[in-house]
Amino acid sequence: MSVWRDLPGQERVVEQLKRAVSGSAMTHAWLMTGPPGSGRTNAARAFAAALECEQAAPEAKDCGECPACRTVLAGTHPDVSMVTTENVTYSIEDVRHLISTAHDRPATGRWRIIIVEDADRMTERTTNVLLKAIEEPPPHTVWILCAPSPADVLVTIRSRCRNITLRIPDNADVAELLVRRDGLTPAQAEFAARVSQGHIGVARRLARDEGARQRREDIVNTPFRATNIANAMAAAAHFVEIATAEATASVEERSQADEAALRETFGLSPEESIPRQLRTEFKRLADAAKRRGRRGTTDSIDRALIDLTTFFRDVLTIQLGTGQELVNAHLAPQLTQYANATNPGHSVAAIDHIGTARERIAGNVSPQVAIEALMAAIIVSPRSTTPRSSASPRLTAPRPSAAR
Secondary structure (H helix, E strand, O other), rough: OOOOOOOOOOHHHHHHHHHHHOOOOOOEEEEEEEOOOOOOHHHHHHHHHHOOOOOOOOHHHHOOHHHHHHHHHOOOOOOOOEEEEOOOOOOOHHHHHHHHHHOOOOOOOOEEEEEOOHHHOOHHHHHHHHHHOOOOOOOOOEEEEEOOOOHHHOOHHHHHOOEEEEOOOOOHHHHHHHHHHHHHOOOHHHHHHHOOOOOHHHHHHHHHHHHHHHHHHHHHOOOHHOOOHHHHHHHHHHHHHHHHHHHHHHHHHHHHHHHHHHHHHHOOOOOOOOOHHHHHHHHHHHHHHHHHHHHHHHHHHHHHHEEEEEEEHHHHHHHHHHOOOOOOOHHHHHHHHHHHHOOHHHHHHHHEEEEEEEHHHHHHOOOHHHHHHHHOOOOOOOOOOOOOOOOOOOOOOOOOOOOO
């Protein structure tokens, strides 16, 4: 069982990393890039496992069975640090801690490996602190940074890293992985792979969580509700409510668990009031939860906007008659109706408006305001669109459907 087994469709990347593990192309700083869902973190973890593998033969250093491979893949190896942030950006203190860790000698393995997820979340000041460590790392240290694209990392950093570019895997590759690894039926796996557009993590969640499928259906059906300005504003409110509900629930659950753990550490019962001398610790915990909530909400809304884009991508596919497979094939009749009531120009403009909304929210514009502007821009009525046929069919919102 190879450490590369969970990297579907990345044969070229696997070959590059295998050569590095064998010693023919090794370097001490790597930049893993690829679109969300391409498996950047999985590739970094698999690479770390192969580097720490206990097999003697260079060509066998990806067994996936030895204690080193298993602990790296499980996230418990003492020499491999998987670093992420629940805040909007990494702090300088976070990076200084990483640099200190990088100078520690390996405890059991050959390498001290530091994997930094979402390296694009580093500000310029923070990245400059990291630069020296990347430029002159200790001989036993390997840095692996993960980001959507090389352009998302400062040129001073990417020029000192070897870039590995992953691609979005084919739906068939993702479906095969879900069947093999997660025990899904072929039908469940095919549906999840298609509507997630090859995003492995999202596909797995959609296949297993009926609530997640229902929320996605509500999001994708939003354009059917935007038939006038009043309906568009209601649709915007519903959109934000759906997109933030999951993030809010997750943050609250995590916050309650963190507070319970902190109370246990200080010997406080669940009902006991917090002593004055400990309030600073609990306030720090609450502040972290707020930052985590802001990031979770932003990420959730951004993912919902990506799902909404698939609606107009499908409509445009129908309007242009390209014959490409629809992402939302289960909504084909309703999508065809919408396509006949609008024109390709409207579909292209809607996709542009969604991109603008994503940029505004990333720039700290209120999500409610950004989504209201988006919904107002995509209103469909006989007066605001040019139908492709002489009769504009009446648009009706279909009932949401779950994966079969």
